[in-house]
Structure formats: C-alpha cells, structure tokens
Amino acid sequence: MPDLDLDLALETARRAVEAATAASLAHFRRGVRVEVKPDRTPVTAADRESEAAILAVVRAAFPDHGFLGEETGAHAGAAATRWIVDPLDGTKGFTRGRGFWGPLVALEHEGAVVAGAMALPALGETYWAARGRGAWLRSGEGAPLRLAVSRIAAWEDATLSLGEPHVLFRPPLLERVAALATSAQCARCYGDLAGAALVLQGKAEAWVEAGVQLWDLGPLPVLAEEAGGRFTDLEGRPTPASGSCVLSNGLVHDHVLRALAGR
Incomplete structure (x- = not known):
C-alpha cells in the first residue's frame, strides 16, 4: 500500500491509545458521573475525553483521514481510509472500578484493518500491530515484547x-x-x-x-x-x-x- 505510511500509522495508533490511557486514568476510581445514552449504554467524561485525545493524535498525523468514533460519530475525511475508535471499551467495568477496560483504535484502509492498538490501562498494558510489522505488547515500563499466540491444537x-x-x-x-x-x-x-x-x-x-x-x-x-x-x-x-x-x-x-x- 504505497499511498499509506504504515510505520507512521502504527506509531499513531500506539500514541493514540497512550493518550486515551492518560485521559481515562485521570478519572478512574474517582467517582466519575455516569450518564445514559439513548441506546441505554453508559458514558462518562472519561469516554469523551479519551476520544478527544485520540482524535487529536490522529488529526496531527493524518489530517485528511476519515474518523469514526463511538462518542462523536463520523468525521469527514478520505473515503478509502478511516480511523475506527472506541475510546473506552468496558465503561460499565470502568465505573465499577474493575480493570478490564480500555481504548481500541484501528486504521481501516480500502476495507481492511491495516494497523491498530488497544490498551488495558488499569493493568498497565498496551498492544499495537500493523501489517508486516508484527504485534507488540508493553507491560508497565518494560521493553516491548513481540506477541505470539499459543501452539495448542487439541x-x-x-x-x-x-x-x-x-x-x-x-x-x-x-x-x-x-x-x-x-x-x-x-x-x-x-x-x-x-x-x-x-x-x-x-x-x-x-x-x-x-x-x-x-x-x-x-x-x-x-x-x-x-x-x-x-x-x-x-x-x-x-x-x-x-x-x-x-x-x-x-x-x-x-x-x-x-x-x-x-x-
């Protein structure tokens, strides 16, 4: 895909979930107010601030790309390339102080997901990948580790x-x-x-x-x-x-x- 800088896309996805991690952790276990959207799902300031943080990172690197966020909907951009974002997957768990929640960021190009990242902020874990670049995990302050699935077949x-x-x-x-x-x-x-x-x-x-x-x-x-x-x-x-x-x-x-x- 010569018209897309995948290395920059990979870095952008990772930095976007890192920005969302910081935004959401600022509210975690601090009594954030919960609102209910028309579809009966919860939303908090952490969801909205995390999406704003992701959008800022994406726009700085790829101002012409499309963007689809759970909280703010579709933003104008190139039809063939868009970022798909859940700024805080697991809001219910987040509001209850549990640890299995976090941001999800994907770059879709010509109908296929080519780069993306996610994080589990309460556990200190960040994951990222791009086509041909491998999948990676950073846990805490340690060096990134290359991810590999198990070899169990039975x-x-x-x-x-x-x-x-x-x-x-x-x-x-x-x-x-x-x-x-x-x-x-x-x-x-x-x-x-x-x-x-x-x-x-x-x-x-x-x-x-x-x-x-x-x-x-x-x-x-x-x-x-x-x-x-x-x-x-x-x-x-x-x-x-x-x-x-x-x-x-x-x-x-x-x-x-x-x-x-x-x-």
Missing part, C-alpha cells in the same frame, strides 16, 4: 475466553457455546477486550464475542493475525463489521466455527 487442551453473555447465552448459541466451554480444558469470561488479550498473549486459544459494534472489535483483526492467529466473525468472514468474532490461535479456529454453526 480442543481438550484449550482455554476458551467468552465475551458478552447476554448474546452468547441465548438460543441458538447457548447450547453450542456451552458445548464448546465444557469440552475445552477450561473457559473464562473476563469481559470486553481483556478476553482478546488472553489469546494475543498465548494464555488462551480462542475468544468468542457477539452482539457488539464495529468499534468494539476494530484493531483485533490485525493484532490477531500479526501475532500468528486468526480473526473472523461467527460466519467465518474476516471482518469486524458484523459485530461478532472468533479470535483464535488459528489452530482451533475451524473447530470453533463448526461448533458455533451447530455442525
């Missing part, structure tokens, strides 16, 4: 990470997800982007999510693939646009897809 030895129960634990998925969970070595339901992080670090083999929005999954395709894994929606399509996903180490991916399809 489902009976696998750990399954689950997303939103309100969708996954309803028919027809309920029985299929239950069968996956009970046939794996273990299953966990940490919530929000923390479940994906387990797979990226090689601490789980698959993460299943459904019933969310594009911005809730934005950077995960490039993070998964650059870590050696695979990302699809529940139908097996390599897109975050449907609001569902299987993110895996690749070795168990087809097994999970077949099980969720009832085959």
Whole structure:
C-alpha cells in the first residue's frame, strides 16, 4: 500500500491509545458521573475525553483521514481510509472500578484493518500491530515484547475466553457455546477486550464475542493475525463489521466455527 505510511500509522495508533490511557486514568476510581445514552449504554467524561485525545493524535498525523468514533460519530475525511475508535471499551467495568477496560483504535484502509492498538490501562498494558510489522505488547515500563499466540491444537487442551453473555447465552448459541466451554480444558469470561488479550498473549486459544459494534472489535483483526492467529466473525468472514468474532490461535479456529454453526 504505497499511498499509506504504515510505520507512521502504527506509531499513531500506539500514541493514540497512550493518550486515551492518560485521559481515562485521570478519572478512574474517582467517582466519575455516569450518564445514559439513548441506546441505554453508559458514558462518562472519561469516554469523551479519551476520544478527544485520540482524535487529536490522529488529526496531527493524518489530517485528511476519515474518523469514526463511538462518542462523536463520523468525521469527514478520505473515503478509502478511516480511523475506527472506541475510546473506552468496558465503561460499565470502568465505573465499577474493575480493570478490564480500555481504548481500541484501528486504521481501516480500502476495507481492511491495516494497523491498530488497544490498551488495558488499569493493568498497565498496551498492544499495537500493523501489517508486516508484527504485534507488540508493553507491560508497565518494560521493553516491548513481540506477541505470539499459543501452539495448542487439541480442543481438550484449550482455554476458551467468552465475551458478552447476554448474546452468547441465548438460543441458538447457548447450547453450542456451552458445548464448546465444557469440552475445552477450561473457559473464562473476563469481559470486553481483556478476553482478546488472553489469546494475543498465548494464555488462551480462542475468544468468542457477539452482539457488539464495529468499534468494539476494530484493531483485533490485525493484532490477531500479526501475532500468528486468526480473526473472523461467527460466519467465518474476516471482518469486524458484523459485530461478532472468533479470535483464535488459528489452530482451533475451524473447530470453533463448526461448533458455533451447530455442525
């Protein structure tokens, strides 16, 4: 993609989630006021300030790109290239003082996610990736480590990470997800982007999510693939646009897809 500076995009995505981390941590566990949006989801000053911080970083590096943010909607820009942003995934957990929340930033170019980053600010973790540049994790003040998914191929030895129960634990998925969970070595339901992080670090083999929005999954395709894994929606399509996903180490991916399809 000669018309896009991927190295600058990678740096921008990382700096954007770092800026959002600082903005959100300023409010964390400090009694932030919670408002309710028309769709009944919560929003706080931390969400809004985090999105403003991300937008400022993106605009400084790529003033002509499009931008789609959960809180501020679509901003004008180049039709073929846009940034997709959830400034604070896991607002409910954030407001309760839990640790599994953070920003998600993705760069979509000509319909494919080519760079992105996410963070778990309360845990001191930042993740970033771009096509052909690898996927990376910085934990605390340490040096970045290259991410690599696990090499576990047998489902009976696998750990399954689950997303939103309100969708996954309803028919027809309920029985299929239950069968996956009970046939794996273990299953966990940490919530929000923390479940994906387990797979990226090689601490789980698959993460299943459904019933969310594009911005809730934005950077995960490039993070998964650059870590050696695979990302699809529940139908097996390599897109975050449907609001569902299987993110895996690749070795168990087809097994999970077949099980969720009832085959």
